[in-house]
Amino acid sequence: MMKKYFEELVSGIETKLQEDPENKSPRKAFALEIAKIGTRLYSDTNQKCWCGIATPFDLLSAMGVTSCFVEFVGGMLASTETAGNFIETAEHAGFPSDACGYHRAVMGAAFDGIMPAPDFLIGTTCPCSGGLAVVENLSRHFKKDLFVLNIPQQASEEGVRYLTNQIRQMVKFISDHTGEPLDENRLRDTIKLTNQTRQLMNEMYRLAQQVPSPANGHLMGNLGIVLPLVFGTKAGVEICQIFKDTFASHVKEKISGVPDEKLRILWIQNRIQFKNPIVEMMEKEYGASIVSDELNTVTWDPIDPEDPYPGMARRAISFPLNGPINVRIKHLQKLAQEYNIDGAVNPCNWGCRQGTGARGMIANGLKEVGVPVLNLEVDCVDSRNFSEGQLRTRVEAFIEMLS
C-alpha cells in the first residue's frame, strides 16, 4: 500500500515536471525527493534503517543507508487518511490511546505489516521518551539490532564529547551491519553538501522573514523536521536552492505567500497531519499567514568536513526540542522577533509530554515578547476525535482578537 503510494507520487510529480520543466515549485521538488526516499525504504535493494528524529541522516547517507525517522510514517499515514486503522491495531495490541498518535500509528503499521523491515535501527533519546520506546519496540518486532544515541541535554564539553564518541560507535555499528567501511572521502563530500544546504536554508528563512513574507503555511509545513532526511545530498541542496530562488524573486516582485498578508503567525512544533481546513481558513479568510514553524530554523554551525562528528553532535544537541525549556523559549522568542510575529498557534498534540507538557511555559514565554498563543487541544495524527467546528471557532476568535 505505502510502496504503491510513494511510487505513484514519484511518477505523478515527475510527469508534471516533464510537462512543464520551468515550473519546478519548491514544494514539488521537496515532495518528489521525500517520495523517492519512501520508494527506497520500500524497495528490497537498499540497506534501510528506522531511526529517531535526532539521527545524523547525512552520515547514514554517506554510508549508503536509506534512513528515516519513524514518526514520518505516522505523519504520512495521517496525511493519507489511513492512520486510524493502524492506530486501532496498536490499541488492540495494548498501546493505549494516551500515547502519542505518531507512535501508535507506527506501531500499528508495523503490526499490520506495512512498515518495511529495516536492516537495523537507531534510536535517539531526543526529542521524546515515547519515540525512543517505539524504536526499541520496533527492534523487538522486526528482530533487528538497535543502536541508541543518547543526546545530552546541554552542549557542554562533556556532552559534546559523549555524543561524538557515540557517533563514532554508531559508524562501527553501521559498518558491522552493512559490511562496508565508511568511505572518508564520501563523508567529506557529504558534509560539504550538508553545509551548502545549511547556508541555503539560512538564506531562504531570512527571505521568509520579509514583510510581506513569500512563505505561507502550505509551503513551510513539516519542512524543518523533514529536511534533515536529505542533508548531505545534492537533492537537499537543490530543494533549498529552489526555495531560496523562488522566495528571492517573490520578495523582489512583492508577491506575498498569502495575498494581502494581514497577520503573521508562528506555528509551534506539530502540524495537524491529516486533512483539515484550519491553515487554509486562516490564510484565505483572514489573511493570517503562517510565516514560520518552530522547527524551520538553523540552530547549528557549519560542520567541519575534516572532523565532522563533533559538529554533528552539536547539531543534534541544538535541536530546539532538546534540553531545558528556557532554551526552547528563547528560540521561540527569537523567531517571533525575526519574523515580526503577531500570534502563535500551538497544537498541543495529545500524548506529547515533551511538547504539550510545556504549553503553559511556552505561552508565558511568548507573552513576554508580546506574542499571544492559541493552545489547541488536538491529536495531530489521530483524526477520530477531531472536532473541526470547535477548533474553527477557537481559531476564529483568536484571529479576531489579534486583528
Place this chain on the structure above:
Amino acid sequence: MNNKSRLIGFTCAYTPLAIIKAAGYIPYRVLPVGEAPDLAGSLLHDNLCPHVKRVLDRAFAKDFPDLAGMVFVNSCDSMRRLADAWQIVRPDEQVIRLDLPATVDDDSVFFFAKEIETFANTLSDMNGQPLGQEQIRSAIVLYDELSATMKRLKAVTNSGANIGGRSAIQKFYNRASTEPVEHLIEELKQIIEEPKSTKLDGEYVPVFLFGNVLPDPEAFSFFESCGALIVEDDLCTGSRLFNSTEMDLDWAKDIFIQLARNILSQPPCARTFDPKNPDKMVQDLLYKAKRCKAKGVIGYTLKFCDPYLARLPAVREAFRKAGVPLLLLEGDCTLRSIGQHQTRIEAFIEMMG
C-alpha cells in the same frame, strides 16, 4: 537559594543519595502525596504523569519544608518538564539537573560520572565546604547498610513475622527518603530483633509488585485486604531506591565512575534499557517474581507514563508465554485509584489462591 535549609529535594530513584549526604545535606524526596490543590495542569498539561503533577501541586502549595535545592534526574519527558516548572514555581531554590543516559556502556558511565561529579561540586559550593572522596565513601557505606537492613526487614516479614504488614515497610521507605537515615537504621535493627509477633495474621497469596510510583502505605494494606501479600517489589518508591551498591570501594579508583557504573547497572526501570537485549526488563521481572516465590505478579503503573506505556504490551506477552499470572493496573498513585480496581484484584488473587 535557601541557605538555611539542610534539605535537598529529589523525585527519582536514580538520584545518588550518598552524594547529597556526603555534602552535608539530607535527601528529601518530594513524594506525590497529600491534598494539595490540582494546579499543575495550568503550567504543564493535564495529560502528564500524575506523579509529576502531584509533586508540582505540592510545590505550588508549599506543602513541604524549605529546601536548599532540588535535583531532577533526566528520567523522562515529564520529569524534564517538572524541572522546568519547578524553576518557575519555586524560584528561590536551586534546580540541579542530572543527565542520565538511557543505555549503559562505558561512554555512558564516564558521562554520568561527570554529571555526578558536577552535582557533588555544586552541593559543595552551596555548602561552602570541600567534599572529599572519603566523605562520599562513608555515605555510600551508610546507604548500603540501610539497604541491607531494609532487605533483612523484608526477609523477616516474608518469613512470617508481623511488623505491621507491608504497609509498615512502605512507611520506612518513605521515611528513609525524607529523614536522616542513621537513626532509622538503628530503629529498623531493633524491629528486626523484636517483631510485634512472629506470626502474620491471616492467609495471603504471595505477590510480586512492580511498576513506578506507589508511596501510600495504605495501598499495601489494601492489597492485604484483597488477600495479597506483597513479598517483593520493584517500585521507584520502594526497593529500587535502596538497592545496595555492593561497590568495591577501592581507594585507587575514581569514586564517581564507580558510583555511575553502579547506578546505571541497577535493575532498570522502564526508562533505562539494554539495546542489545530489549527484553532485559521483562527477564528481570520474571526472575525476581520467581526468586521471591510469588504466585502472581501485579504491575502498577501511572497513567501517561510513556516509558511504561510503551513497554507493557511486551511485558504482558512475555508473562503469558512464561505462564506467570499477571494483573496490570493503571492509576494516579492515590489509594482511591487503586481502590477502583478492588474487584479485579480480588478475582486475580482468588484465581491463584
